[in-house]
Amino acid sequence: MATQHSRSAARLMMAPAVILLLGWMLLPLTMTLVLSFKKYLPLRGGDLGWVGFDNYVRFVSSSAFWPAVTTTLIVVGGVLIITVALGVLLALLLDQPMWGQGIVRILVIAPFFVMPTVSGLVWKNMFMDPVNGFFAHLSKAFGAEPIQWLSQASLPSLIMIISWQWLPFATLILLTAIQSLDSEQVEAAEMDGAGAISRFRFIVLPHLARAMTVVVLIQTIFLLSVFAEIFVTTAGAFGTKTLTYLIFQRVLESQNVGLGSAGGVYAIILANLVALFLMRVVGKNLDA
């Protein structure tokens, strides 16, 4: 790729892919921007003209807006904390030599292969159902009143379901990171008088910092747009309405595309704020 010629040839050959990707990204983005400045009600007259920043003002001033932002942040934060913490523990556990290691590792990864809709329904009907769910039976076995998970503890339930889904991802990445730790480093620390906890604190944890950063950043991208799990469990009720879900309601339930698009733009801004915050906090771990 050194010569002028080969470089321009490379550019030419990459062009179709780049243009396709740009179109893929830019077209919906532009449409969202355009629609957000319009009063657009598909079933009540369609395009009713430009309205300036009306949609933006209405979206923010809605009583559902700030709770939705808070809920989004709580869900993302909660899932991140749980998956990273449990992921580290599970990875440490799976790194130990044990009988049936291969099968156990596959089992641990399994939840990741379950579709969000399916896992949401499985959790809702088989575990969290207050009459027939596993947890209800468990409570009754101990003589306690079954918890109505999705209505009484809706947000923790939601976080639990999503964490269950994403734990395999975190575990997998952290496990590979642990396996790449130089065993001589651990032995050196052992010779230096570090006990198991000190070794974890001073050697293993710093080594995992980069992998944790990757886990946090990638999960955040996906968690900000979590939808299916909410749709099939609470349908946004009981304080589980995230920003994504609010936008969905505005567009499809209220049939107000303009208002929803404005919400979409807010979602982009929120995602960028979160990304900026995360890069500040953990981004430096990515430097070599």
Place this chain on the structure above:
Amino acid sequence: MGQIHLDKVSKCFGDVEVIPPLDLEIEDGEFVVFVGPSGCGKSTLLRLIAGLEDVSGGQVLIDGHDATTISPAKRGLAMVFQSYALYPHMSVRKNIAFPLRMAGLDKTEQDKRVVQAADVLNLTDYLDRRPGQLSGGQRQRVAIGRAIVREPAAFLFDEPLSNLDAALRVGMRLEISELHKRLATTMIYVTHDQVEAMTMADKIVVLNAGVVEQVGSPLELYHQPCNTFVAGFIGSPKMNLVQGEEAASYNATTIGIRPEHVMISKDNGLWKGTVGVSEHLGSDTFFHVKCDAFSAPLTVRASGAVELDYGASVFLSPDTSKLHRFDQTGQRLS
């Protein structure tokens, strides 16, 4: 104090016996080198002494106390690893201070000792750098620094120079020898390089397949190898070991003659042969000579002034007083 005694120590991995029961005595202040080909169990032996591996049988005594079941940290030994095993996310200062921090020393004492060690090892300018920003030799010194701050009873080195380039290796070899003279602490050093063993050791332990072949000073091993393995392993270039009729004429199954103890001449000598490849080092030249009497070529060391072409006819005569004779089991015949 750093006297280490191995009493019938053995090690098995599963059904494989890597080290059959072995006895070894290491005196206080000695520089002992374990040398052997790769896979001979020398690193395993070192790790048994360090406590990083559990012994399968026998006892490890450090200063007369049974240390067999004591954890590595409590044995009072410090180890320098082949990969240096520095902590990449800590500065050099923190790396060196780590064992002190783990021992719970107060901050001022830690600093004092780190500065002292850095001074000894010429690391003062690099204290605030990360290991990733150092060269191989500097990393090596940091690893040694981390070992010396603990003031251990003995240092264990696991092939510490194998990752360095040749020139640096010679320099570090000197530095480690110098350090040993200054600290007068027991050092156990593992290497597969017999030159390192010869130049640094007070006592060399030659290992082969987990068995101690011979223990002795470098010159003892050079002059009186007790079997063909030691004879072939110690010395560079390798000793010529020949069998057959010529050996029988010396009442031995195998005879060994070092390249430096063979005279090469164009006119007369005991064995006739033709010159093969020659390696010129400037000061010396090594000739590989194919003799009619032997199947394998002999290596001959001559002064750099001698010049012989490929295929030239030459005569070789061994210095018979320096001849080593071995019986059919490979043991030395005196």
